[in-house]
Amino acid sequence: MRNSTGLIINYSSWSEKTSLPKQNTPENKNLTIQLNDLKNFVLKEYNKDLSGGVLFDSHWLKNKVNIFFDRVDIETNYNIVVNYIIQYNELRKFAKTKTATDQQYIGMGQKFADFQKFQKKIYVFPEVDKKVMLEFNNWLIEKDKLMESTAQGILRNLKTVLLDARDSGKTIHHQINSFSIENVPAIKIFLSFQEIEHIKNTPIIGDNLQSAKDWLIIGCYTGQRVSDLLGMNRGKVFTKTNSEGESFRFIELMQMKTGKHVTIPLHDEVEEVLLKYDGDFPPIFSGRNTKANTALFNYYTKKVCELAGLNTIVKGKVFNEELKRNEIKETEKYNLVSSHICRRSFATNFYGDKRFTTPQIMAITGHGTETVFLSYIGKTSSDHALNTAKTFKEIKDQQKKIL
Known part of the structure; x- marks a missing residue:
């Protein structure tokens, strides 16, 4: 040398x-x-x-x-x-x-x-x-x-x-x-269909709280980030007719973060919310200020979930005001609710319904790969394989009944 x-x-x-x-x-x-x-x-x-x-x-x-x-x-x-x-x-x-x-x-x-x-x-x-x-x-x-x-x-x-x-x-x-970096999985918090239904049936007083409740329901059935969710309006709703003459309504938008164009079928739960506003979406909280709307949505959504009694003790990431940092701790579930729970709830709930394929769900959430999507909802390829094995067993059981 x-x-x-x-x-x-x-x-x-x-x-x-x-x-x-x-x-x-x-x-x-x-x-x-x-x-x-x-x-x-x-x-x-x-x-x-x-x-x-x-x-x-x-x-x-x-x-x-x-x-x-x-x-x-x-x-x-x-x-x-x-x-x-x-x-x-x-x-x-x-x-x-x-x-x-x-x-x-x-x-x-x-x-x-x-x-x-x-x-x-x-x-x-x-x-x-x-x-x-x-x-x-x-x-x-x-x-x-x-x-x-x-x-x-x-x-x-x-x-x-x-x-x-x-x-x-x-x-x-x-x-x-x-050099390998251990992957520490983040704790995945989502609302089940039962919890969403419970929130829907909870009486809420106050315009901002009512709007947050309705946006939360829309978010859990459209699977979009808050920036795209709160940007939805009547002008983004379209009707399409298939080859059999059946008409369906969709929301079409360009995702702000990814630039991807997504088409989202309007779920009955979303249609029900829109009817309350004469076919339009709920009012937002702070004009066109995206950051302020997101902060207010997070605040009011927590309050909505607290009023709905989502107080099961779960482990999650909570901001410590004294230390000015996030910490993993056990707390009531409503404390862990934020705008992102909408997209994760949609992805997790519909992934759990075997009538929907993973690519169908990804086409709405905008995830680029199945690996990223599974990680997002806290699943692995092993979970995928177990679901497939369970389906194989169900098919085998059905064939036995036919015989």
Whole structure:
């Protein structure tokens, strides 16, 4: 492992015996002191990195030499992880990536930069090994107060960037290639058909609470995110007729997050709500302010579910006002209700009804793959296989009855 120091000396002033400058001038003596200091610095860094399993190669040595001579441009050196992350995020702007995903990578870069400050160290690629990844994970949970599942999502995004750097010719630590991040499943909270019916039959007083109740029912039977749910109006409802002359009503919209066009058949429960408003949708809470409408919908929906008596004790994610962080704890179910419960309830309930295929449900929710969809509702391929096995058994039992 060799690398140039960038220092220059006349050949006649170099001692082959000592491999150092001859001690015949003040300049040579100063140069000798500088080279010995460099040697001691590199040895110290070597011993420190050896215990961390860092990959030692010419890139490692060049980086240490540059650090010693203060030649590293912190702003533009793309061997520095945070600089590469910034460049990576800039390039994402030219790709057709989701805005929400872009924000996750930008957030990850900021978190890693904050982690560096806490560690009082600037990381280059070969230094980010399994130990550093685990230290980062622990910092996210203990110091940054993130949920374990959120922290591991950030770690997955960091690994993606590290592998991209590897594919771009950077030398990364060999442990990253096989580094696996345990998937901590998030707790899936949804409303069953029975609970939705109970909410529907609960008397509610107050215009905002009544609107929230009706939007909640619509959401559980249309399966859309709150941004698309509260954007529904009479103008998005269409009637279509099939080849047999039967007419059906649908809601057609372009999902704000994904840009996907979805067509949603109007369930009888939705039609019933629309009848209350002369064929239109319930009023929203704060004009066209999407964030305010979402916040108010979340607030009033919790109140609706509390009034409906959804107080079964379940485990879920609750925001701790004192600590200013989410925590997993046991609480009444109504405390865990938010706008997102609409989409998850739709997906979970109709997935559980064998009359509907998974692609039918995905066409409405807008999930891109079955794997993502199953993860969303807390199912695995094993659950899918068990359902198929149960269907096989039912078919076999029916054949026996026929015989």
